[in-house]
Amino acid sequence: MKKHNYSAGPCILPQKVFKEAAQGILDYQDSGLSIMEISHRSTAFVEVMEEARSLSLELLGLKDKGYTALFLQGGASMQFLMTAYNLLNKKAAYLNTGTWSSKAIKEARLFGEVIEVASSKEKNFNYIPKDYQIPGDIDYFHCTSNNTIFGTQMKDFPEVDAPVVCDMSSDIFSRELDFSKFDLIYAGAQKNMGPAGTTLVVVKKDILGKVEREIPSMLNYKVHIEKDSMFNTPAVYAVYVSLLTLRWIKKNGGIKAMEKRNAEKADLLYKEIDRNPLFKGFAEVEDRSAMNATFNLTDESKKEAFDKLWKDAGINGLNGHRSVGGYRASMYNALDLESVKVLVKTMQQLEQQS
Structure with a gap:
């Protein structure tokens, strides 16, 4: 019997992607080796990483606009920490629309003042707050575009005179937006893009390098950019399947x-x-x-x-x-x-x- 998979994540992926990914496990491009055993420094995998990064920007309409794409590890939960580590100097504003926003706020408070500009917690997050005020003296504004647990989604995004950071883990590549309005986007792969194990980070390079603190290498976006998203051994298979999914999205319109x-x-x-x-x-x-x-x-x-x-x-x-x-x-x-x-x-x- 055909299964109809409504799992929230890890979730359904295209059947074509599963078939290609399965072949890649057995024999990647007739090399006699599995994608899971080739060196991440080999030309074969470097090409996978570069295409995945490039195609991410292409689909989002961000090529040649000062952005770079990274495939990192630790899930969106690591990005709750990394965004604040790299961007929060004194004060940041957060919109609280659910569990993941709440967790992001908790991590950010380790690095500076966090202003919760609005919250829908009093109604168990069953709506998106509107008409809230965002202070002008912030380092960045953070929001979550889609709330997997509560089933809400931001239809509009505020105009902010500061960098805008958005967790798009559960609706990345699902709808057209002016993605240039966002300065940093992060998304765990396991919803719309690939298997668990890698996280897409798309960042406008000129917002980095402005905090006073020293950032550990593994948590420093600039380090990952300088190393072409290969500072450490990447999640090879997760990146590969993400690339196959990105190709599927492009091929299908x-x-x-x-x-x-x-x-x-x-x-x-x-x-x-x-x-x-x-x-x-x-x-x-x-x-x-x-x-x-x-x-x-x-x-x-x-x-x-x-x-x-x-x-x-x-x-x-x-x-x-x-x-x-x-x-x-x-x-x-x-x-x-x-x-x-x-x-x-x-x-x-x-x-x-x-």
Whole structure:
């Protein structure tokens, strides 16, 4: 039976990528060696890294605009620390929209004053704050574009007279934005880009080198840039699979096509959530995520019946995060519309049984 993978991350990737990646494990480019055993200093892998970095910038529309792309380790959680280490001199402003924003704030407070300009915590992060004021004397502003756990997504970004840092871990490459408005973007690969193990960092080079503290080499963006993202042994396989996924995105129409694909999926599922009296959405309508739809049953006594229906239909990873409960359908780039149709059908079957 075909599986319909709604896991929040590690998550679904294109079948074409899985096939190419599997071949690369067995024999990379007819070399007689696996991609996992060739030297990371070899010409073969250096070309992988360089193409992945270049293609990331190309897809985001940031080539030749003063940016560089890095593939680092430690996940987005390491970036909570690295962004502050490299950018926070005295004061930074953070928008708190969920668990990951809260963790980023905690790390940043180790390095200077952090102003929480707004928070949606009082409603369990089911909306994106609006009309907040950002101080003018900050080193940078930090936000999280999409909140995987709570199913909210920023539709607009504030105009800030300071560098803008954005955690785009769960919606990178999923929708068109003016990415030049951001000075530093970071994203764990395991949502829309590849397997767990590497993190994409896209940074405008001229914002670096302005803090007074000494930065350890492994946490210093400038060191990684100078070494072409190869200061230490990179996560070779994770970078390789990320490259295959980036190629797939480009071949299938780039970010514009991904956005159209994702809008169709989200519209279909949210229409059913709003139509079906047995379900209710968790996030405020205007802030709903196209990547992660969170919803609950209106009658918890039907949980056992619904769980059986979606599991029997081959659906995987639909349970919601413990912070929200209910269900979470993660609809990343590689998820097909057909999978959403299967989920909608199970929701309608539950209604018919009632």
